[in-house]
Amino acid sequence: MDPTLPDELRQRLARLDTFIDTEIRPLQEQDDNARFFDHRREFARTDLDAGGTPHPDWEALLAEMARRADAAGWLRYGLPESAGGSGGTELDLAVIREHLAARGLGLHNDLQNESSVVGNFPLVHLFLAFGTAAQRQEFVEDVITGRKRVAFGLTEPGHGSDATWLDTRAVPDGADWRITGGKRFNSGLHSATHDLVFARTSGDGGDARGITAFLVPVDAPGFHVDFHWWTLNMPTDHAEVTLRDVRVPGSAVLGEVGGGLDLAQHFVHENRIRQAASGVGAAQHCIDRSVQRARERVTFGQPLARRQAVQWPLVELHTEAELVRTLVRRTAWELDRVPHHEISDRVAMCNYRANRLVCDAADQAMQVHGGLGYTRHEPFEHIYRHHRRYRITEGSDEIQLRKIAGYLFGFAGPRRDR
Known part of the structure; x- marks a missing residue:
C-alpha cells in the first residue's frame, strides 16, 4: 500500500x-x-x-x-x-x-x-447486502432521507457482548413469527419506525447459527419501549424494550433464517473501522489544541511548551496517533480488497487502539488546559464522554482483545485450528 x-x-x-x-x-x-x-x-x-x-x-x-x-x-x-x-x-x-x-x-x-x-x-x-428486493425498495431510500428509521436491537438485559446467548425467542406461527423477550440499549427508538430485533429461532445458547433478524414495526401490538437509559453523554437514544408475543409476517425476516449473526457482524464491521478513524481525528484535534495552548500559556515566566512534563505526554500521544492512523488506513485499504472476516482481527486492533487513544488525548487536553479544560466552554469533556462509549459499544475493549487473540492463537479466523 x-x-x-x-x-x-x-x-x-x-x-x-x-x-x-x-x-x-x-x-x-x-x-x-x-x-x-x-x-x-x-x-x-x-x-x-x-x-x-x-x-x-x-x-x-x-x-x-x-x-x-x-x-x-x-x-x-x-x-x-x-x-x-x-x-x-x-x-x-x-x-x-x-x-x-x-x-x-x-x-x-x-x-x-x-x-x-x-x-x-x-x-x-x-x-443492500441481505435484504430482499421488496425490503430494499421499502427501506433504502427512506432510511437515507430520514422518512424511516430502523433501530438496532441486539443487546439484552442479561446479555451484551455474549450475543449468541440471546434470551429473546421467536417461534413460527403459521406464516408469521411470534417474538417474546427484551432488549437493552436499543439505539434509535425515540424516533424509529422499525426495530431490527435479533432473536433465537433454533439451536442452543452459544450457537452461532439459529439467530434471526426481524424488522419489527414499533407500533406492533406487544412491542413496548419501557424507558430510555440516561447516559454519560446526553441526550440518550438507548431504550429498554419489552416484546410480548409480538407477531410479524415472514417477510419481516432480514437475511437468512438462522443467519442473523452474519448481519450483526456486518453491522459492527461497518461501524468499527469508521469509529476508529473518527477516534484518530478527534485525538489529533485534542493534541493540536493542547500544543497550541502549551505554546501560548505562560506560567512562572515561561510557556508551558518549555516543560518536559507537558511535552512528553503530548509527544507520546502524537506518536500513537501516527501509528494508529497508519493502521486504520492500511486496514481500510485491505477491506476494499479482501473478505472482511479475513482481517476482522485488524479491524478490532484499529477500534481498540483508536478508542483508547482518543480518550487519553481528551484527558490530557483537559490537563494541559487546566481549569478551562474541565469546563464545558472547551470541547474536551464532550469528546471524552462521547468516545468513552465506544470502548463498550460495537464490542467492548475486552471483546476486541478476544477477537485479536482468537486470530493470533488459531482459535478463530482463516487460520483456525481444525
Missing part, C-alpha cells in the same frame, strides 16, 4: 471543507443554533420532558444539515451508485471521517447521533 493519499482524495477533502465553510458553518451559526455546540450543548440537545431523548429542535437541525449535504452530493458518498451514492471506498471513508473529526465539534460531524455530512449508513448496507 502506498502510504501517500491519492491527489484526487486530497482534492476531495478540500472541496468538502469548502462545502462545510460555505453551507454548514453558516447554518450552525444562524439564529441561536450555537447553543447546540457551545457550553449549553448537552442541555440544549436534551428534551428533559421526553425522558432525556434528543430535543426535536436539535434533530430538526441535523435533518437540515443532512438535506443540504445530500443535495450537494456528499451525504451518500460511501453508498453504491444503486443507492444514489458515489461508491466511496473504505479507505476514502476512513480518511474523510478522520478529517471531519479533526476539525473539532460542529454540525458538519456530530458523532453523538452518527450525524455527518458524509453519512455512515450501516443499516443501509445491511439492506
